Amino acid sequence: DQQVKQNSPSLSVQEGRISILNCDYTNSMFDYFLWYKKYPAEGPTFLISISSIKDKNEDGRFTVFLNKSAKHLSLHIVPSQPGDSAVYFCAASATGSARQLTFGSGTQLTVLP
Amino acid sequence: DAGVIQSPRHEVTEMGQEVTLRCKPISGHNSLFWYRQTMMRGLELLIYFNNNVPIDDSGMPEDRFSAKMPNASFSTLKIQPSEPRDSAVYFCASRSTGNTIYFGEGSWLTVV
Numbered sequence: 175d176q177q178v179k180q181n182s183p184s185l186s187v188q189e190g191r192i193s194i195l196n197c198d199y200t201n202s203m204f205d206y207f208l209w210y211k212k213y214p215a216e217g218p219t220f221l222i223s224i225s226s227i228k229d230k231n232e233d234g235r236f237t238v239f240l241n242k243s244a245k246h247l248s249l250h251i252v253p254s255q256p257g258d259s260a261v262y263f264c265a266a267s268a269t270g271s272a273r274q275l276t277f278g279s280g281t282q283l284t285v286l287p
Numbered sequence: 288d289a290g291v292i293q294s295p296r297h298e299v300t301e302m303g304q305e306v307t308l309r310c311k312p313i314s315g316h317n318s319l320f321w322y323r324q325t326m327m328r329g330l331e332l333l334i335y336f337n338n339n340v341p342i343d344d345s346g347m348p349e350d351r352f353s354a355k356m357p358n359a360s361f362s363t364l365k366i367q368p369s370e371p372r373d374s375a376v377y378f379c380a381s382r383s384t385g386n387t388i389y390f391g392e393g394s395w396l397t398v399v
Contacts, residue, residue: 206386217291217378217390218330263330267386274320274343275388279329 177201178266180278188286193251195281197264200245204266208275209238209249212261221262222249254285289313291391293379299397305367308394311360312381320388321354321364322378330378336362369398 179198187193197207205226210218224231224238224247231238237250251258264278292311300306312319321333334344336356344354351370356362366373374397382388 208387210390215392217380217392220387220389223386274332274335276332277322277330 176279177204178264178276178278180262180264180281182281183279184282184284186284186286187254189256190253193249193254193258193283193285195249195251195262195264195283197247197249197278198245199247199266201266201268201276202245203268204276205269206267207238207240207247208265208267209236210263210265210277211258212263212280218263251283254283256285256287259283259285291379291381291389293377293391293394295394296392297395297397299399300369302370302398303368304398305365306369306373306396306398308364308377308379308396310362310364310379310391312362312379313383313389314360316381316383316389317359318382318388319356319362320380320382321362322380322390324376324378324393333364333377366396369396371398374398 177200208223209221211221212218222233222236222238224240229240240247261280261282263280265275267275294309319336322330324330333346334354335342339356354364376393378390378393380388380390
């Protein structure tokens with residue numbers, strides 16, 4: 175039973191345009207969400223996070239939106255750059271779960287020059 | 288600052304052989320995680336240590352898998368005997384007191 179779902183395995187976007195990566199979750203106990211980026215042959219690296227007390231968090235070109243009622247979060251990258259091409263993982267954790275992260279299956283983003 | 292260090296980076300072994308993967312967490316981090324990434328299942332948590340003590344090993348697939356953390360700066364994940372279906376990328380990660388965990392570059396295991 176996948177508690178964190180990334181339904182789009184891949185996404186292609188033109189350089190300079192907006193990339194929107196989506197993530198849905200089923201566990202209502204999740205209260206902290208993170209996005210990781212992974213290049214081939216490297217480990218995932220932390221990108222941005224959001225607590226359930228907020229609905230938006232912004233860091234430079236990256237913004238994460240959280241819709242708790244829909245159990246949905248999204249990552250916006252504006253403007254997209256070729257160097258953003260990577261696999262993006264959504265992850266979630268719950269208070270009391272020892273902060274273990276549950277990961278989605280990832281979305282491969284390709285930014286076309 | 289050195290990140291999470293894993294070894295070996297790549298391992299090819301024959302079915303039935305013992306495999307030992309090693310991890311050095313970031314200094315000062317008190318939590319350590321072992322993850323496995325496969326095409327079918329994505330990133331799965333295998334086991335998690337806090338202050339060198341195993342907290343949750345419910346993700347360990349079967350008894351062939353074992354993990355130890357003898358001290359704060361070293362952990363091993365052992366597979367004995369290894370099987371072809373164990374072929375995957377194994378990530379070690381560590382965390383301080385916050386929510387963000389930091390991953391190593393992974394150990395790519397191929398069992399033939």
